[in-house]
Amino acid sequence: MSSERLLVILPAKDEQGRIGAVLDAVRRVLPNADRVVVDDGSDDATVAEAARCGASVLSHAVNMGYGASLETGYRYAVRQGYGLVAQMDADGQHLAEELPVLLEAVKRGDVDIAIGARHGAGLRGSATRRAGQLFFSTLLLACTRRWFGDPTSGFQALGPRAVQFFSSGVFPCDYPDADVLLMAHLAGLRIREYPVRMRPRAGGRSMHAGLRPLYYGAKMVLSLFIALLNAGTWKAWRRRFGDGG
Amino acid sequence: MFPRQLIASLIVGLCLLVLIVRMVQRGHMDIAYCWLWLGIGGGICAVVLHYDWLVGLSDLIGSKTPTTTLFLLGFVVLLLLCLQFSLVISTHRRQIKRLTQHVAMLDSRAGSSGDGGSRTQEQPGSPS
Numbered sequence: 001m002s003s004e005r006l007l008v009i010l011p012a013k014d015e016q017g018r019i020g021a022v023l024d025a026v027r028r029v030l031p032n033a034d035r036v037v038v039d040d041g042s043d044d045a046t047v048a049e050a051a052r053c054g055a056s057v058l059s060h061a062v063n064m065g066y067g068a069s070l071e072t073g074y075r076y077a078v079r080q081g082y083g084l085v086a087q088m089d090a091d092g093q094h095l096a097e098e099l100p101v102l103l104e105a106v107k108r109g110d111v112d113i114a115i116g117a118r119h120g121a122g123l124r125g126s127a128t129r130r131a132g133q134l135f136f137s138t139l140l141l142a143c144t145r146r147w148f149g150d151p152t153s154g155f156q157a158l159g160p161r162a163v164q165f166f167s168s169g170v171f172p173c174d175y176p177d178a179d180v181l182l183m184a185h186l187a188g189l190r191i192r193e194y195p196v197r198m199r200p201r202a203g204g205r206s207m208h209a210g211l212r213p214l215y216y217g218a219k220m221v222l223s224l225f226i227a228l229l230n231a232g233t234w235k236a237w238r239r240r241f242g243d244g245g
Numbered sequence: 246m247f248p249r250q251l252i253a254s255l256i257v258g259l260c261l262l263v264l265i266v267r268m269v270q271r272g273h274m275d276i277a278y279c280w281l282w283l284g285i286g287g288g289i290c291a292v293v294l295h296y297d298w299l300v301g302l303s304d305l306i307g308s309k310t311p312t313t314t315l316f317l318l319g320f321v322v323l324l325l326l327c328l329q330f331s332l333v334i335s336t337h338r339r340q341i342k343r344l345t346q347h348v349a350m351l352d353s354r355a356g357s358s359g360d361g362g363s364r365t366q367e368q369p370g371s372p373s
Contacts, residue, residue: 061347062340229270
């Protein structure tokens with residue numbers, strides 16, 4: 001793995017009309033970074049638009065979920081020898097201009113995972129969603145003794161140890177959020193949040209729309225419990241790959 | 246319920262809960278498919294600890310005895326499990342079909358020597 005090579009992963013499903021602008025912004029801010037779009041079974045011209053912008057495209061033949069898409073990106077990064085990975089949404093919420101903030105922290109070796117935390121209550125969605133985030137932040141606080149204000153943020157930069165860990169098969173297929181942070185913490189990865197600006201979603205359908213929040217809440221509680229039961233596994237990983245510092 | 250029945254049922258319920266959690270923990274069962282099983286284990290424990298709930302439900306549906314209600318609930322749960330399996334199998338069948346078609350086209354592209362073999366390209370997202 002080369003610590004100099006940077007890959008930006010953009011999981012996408014039906015983001016035609018939005019992904020092109022995001023890819024162009026990444027190219028403008030990080031001209032030396034490679035971009036890969038992981039298409040999760042789009043029914044529109046997302047793939048064609050991404051290819052026109054010069055990004056690599058990995059297409060799932062069937063829809064597998066956001067977590068599986070991210071894991072595809074991580075495995076691609078490991079296989080191609082990338083040492084630094086950034087991930088962001090393809091719908092325009094995450095600003096490419098904020099990527100250097102996260103990447104600098106990882107490059108300096110301060111952290112293994114730098115999370116871009118949205119600040120400003122207006123960007124965090126409905127009252128129900130904010131209550132849910134507060135609930136999971138509190139659960140994470142109880143488990144890790146650390147406060148994560150935005151545990152569902154998919155705007156992150158990852159160092160080599162984090163990419164290796166996430167590509168080892170631990171990543172959930174559907175909603176990788178608080179449970180993934182807990183697993184990473186127990187595996188000894190250093191995680192820190194950095195405040196970043198974000199935009200409201202430009203369009204399309206959120207993966208948390210409809211009745212999914214009900215399933216999400218129940219699944220996340222159980223997933224956190226299972227992650228705690230597997231603490232021994234994560235600690236073994238930490239012993240095998242060493243502490244970050 | 247007799248005390249021995251209560252204890253035996255509670256042990257069964259707790260063992261089922263522990264078994265399901267362990268299977269999910271070890272990755273043998275996906276979290277998405279464990280909810281009905283957890284509901285069964287939790288339901289058994291709930292009935293044992295609050296037998297009056299079972300009696301109340303029996304009165305509500307007109308069962309002569311709570312045992313009849315238990316058999317009815319067991320039958321309904323098995324029906325729901327079968328329904329879940331049918332839905333999951335149907336989803337997997339669609340996905341396998343799509344993957345098989347994708348592999349066939351990749352094979353054709355990789356060894357293309359026939360007419361149009363190297364010119365045609367599958368568009369991801371096209372209807373299957």
